[in-house]
Amino acid sequence: MIIKVSIINVPINSAFDYLVPEELERKIRVGQLITAPFNTYLAYGVVIELNVPHSVFELLPIRSICQDEPYVSKEMVSVALSVSDHFLCPISKLIEMTLPTRFSEFAEFEYSLLNAQWVERKSQIEQQILLFINGKGVVNGNKIEKQFPTVKTKPILSMLVKANLLQRAPRLPKAVARTKYVKTAAIAISRQTFYEHENDLGKTPVTNERRRMALEYLFDEGIPVAVNWVYASSGCNKADLDELADREYIVLSEVEIFRDPLERVNHRSLGYGQPADLTSDAAAKETLQVMLDSQAKSSDIKPSFLYQKSDQKSSDSVYLRVVENAINEGRSAMVLAPEMAFTPKLVRLFSLKFPGLVGLFHSGMSNGEKYDTWMRVYSGKIKIIVGTMSALFLPINDLGVIILEECHDSSYRSAFSPIFDSIYVAEKLKKQFNTLNIYSSQTLPIELLYKEKYNISDQKTGLLKLLPSLPTAFETDLEIKLIDMRLELKTGNRDVLSRGLQESLRQSLANGEQAILFLNRRGDSTYVFCRDCGQSLRCENCDSVLVEHKMENSRSTMLLCHSCGFNMIKPEKCPKCDSKSIQSYGLGVEKLEEKCKGLFPTARILRWDLDSAKSEVLDELALVHFANHSADILIGTQMMAKKYQFPQVTTIGLVLADVGLSLPDPFVNERIFQLYYEIIHLAGKQAKTRVYIQTFQPENELLRLITNIEPAEFFGWEVQNRFRLNLPPFCSLINLEYHHSDQNSAKYDAYQIAGVLRSKLSAIGDEKAEVIGPVPAYTNIKNPFAGWRILLKNVKIEMIKELDLGQGWKIDVDPITI
DNA sequence: AGCACGCCGACT
């Protein structure tokens, strides 16, 4: 039999065919971990297909099957293959994601002496190495390296192998993470025996006393205790315990322990825990009923639900009920959040109702924690997985529900290889396990809403259904003002805070209420605009916004168009109105904090940016701090979006809403709308909240729509934009990005590939397909020409496969940003 | 990733 194997820990795109020795043919199954000769060494691989047709190669047989029961289910293998196929990422990388933990990075070799009488005239170091190996019998390559740290041992060893003095054999490295054990000690004698021997425990009185103390302590405990505790409480050491064990006074053993990542989850709650009673929320109640009905029906293709959230508490209740239903049916659930920081509240929500059944999984956990959680999922102990997108490939049995919280978030798509999309994976899982899928958000993605509206079912998303079916009216008492900062300037206020916002802050503080100031940092000072006419500088050819680049070897600043490659030296005057107040606009969080301190010296100000949100703990502390009203003004960047709700907040200021508005990216409108919508909704729903959106371009249509905060209206507008510009959902996109240290060859290679694609497309007469570029990629500020980008519209993925792009190319299928 | 192969410059 010939099988297809994905070799793991080898960064290659293809899988390899192997023969199965006759004696293994009955045992071989898809998903099994096997070992096979690869190149010059032995490697691990996962079986991804059986009974492969004969290929032209001279095939090698696999060496062994590592375990009979596959680590990876055939369903998971199928999902991994689909993802690899659609997003064109290496199958080995996806298979690795399905495995318990990374297996050791490198192939290892072990060496043994082949010829006992080594030649005397060998150099001294060679003799030393041979002596070392002779002393040990069989030695691991890296042990030899450690023994001779000053020498490069690998070439010497290779030479000795060639000279027939050494034998080299490939050795499989052990998995990095494994079950953790802790050594324990327990008393094994009676008090009586103890008293008989308490004075002859050691040779010296000091030793005797240490051992006596240890025994005393173990008597007190009565049960097996971790040896570390014994050391700590009695001052004894390992030798003492070994001696006592030899005399059979105590019993040493090992206990498997479970590294619980949930230990660190802070169970102080920010108003979470008690789910809302749904009887008062008609929309949520109806939503839940539809979902439960869908869960009950087992056959047919079910839609995935787009859940238009209006209120966090109601949606939590919906999740709880849906998950409960799955658990009752003996199935399990997967609840994902876009970022690690959002997982604690989900853990809290579910572990209150299902203690012991919840497991957390995200990339921030240690290898050991991940390994243990993986094993507990594999063995069926964990029924509810809370985590980020890396949890999608956990070996969960009989999956019943998949929930993606805040499904619009860009973190649901990996930024680096393998680049893929969580919703795509969720759809594939649904196909395999017949799950109920819920994609939930306050601001649902345009593309999904569009497909739902026109009943478009494709490979990417399947069939979608929007719930609640009736759009929820906006209930919060909000007063939103768009502030023209040009007018502020003209009337003499050069401050970053408008008079209206200052007055509102003053009022909130006077009433003992709270305020949030938001500063969008994206595109920090990289774009240039005129303070008088409010216009950003745009490309002469294609009207895209020009982006500022400080050139390394020059004092002048370059403006660069990322759509067509046009560039110019930054002018001194605004080309439109001749004003000299043309500048790149950047305002730091620190600066804003100072400003506020100056204006409101008595207010307690809390800054929340990258520095203060480094760790989960600090992050949570800051929030609790603010929620408890230990601070009056919260200043933050986009990371505070969609966190929690703060009922005492009555003023929200978007300090400079323009930032990021005009980034050269076709998806920027949607991202800004989602972000600002989230920020505005940080306010609770108890008091009237005043929102100030400060801008230099109040006529901007997007800002007007944000001020209206009517998602349906924004949807209509943006769908028209997408149609006009022929963007998703009206076309498919593939973004190719190429990076090379050498500017010229980067450009040359990119142009060459674009040329090949164009001629291929015209050869087959594909009129819908389009090749745009290459243009400089917006990734490297210092050296903007090092990266080049080609955007493909309606080009079939098979065509890219045929190109077989080499190193340096990044392939982004269905990109969400370019 | 790890290794072989192969093409150029430094040294016996």
Next chain:
DNA sequence: GTCGGCGTGCTC
């Protein structure tokens, strides 16, 4: 004339 630098390309 040979050793060894690492640039390129292959692994069933």
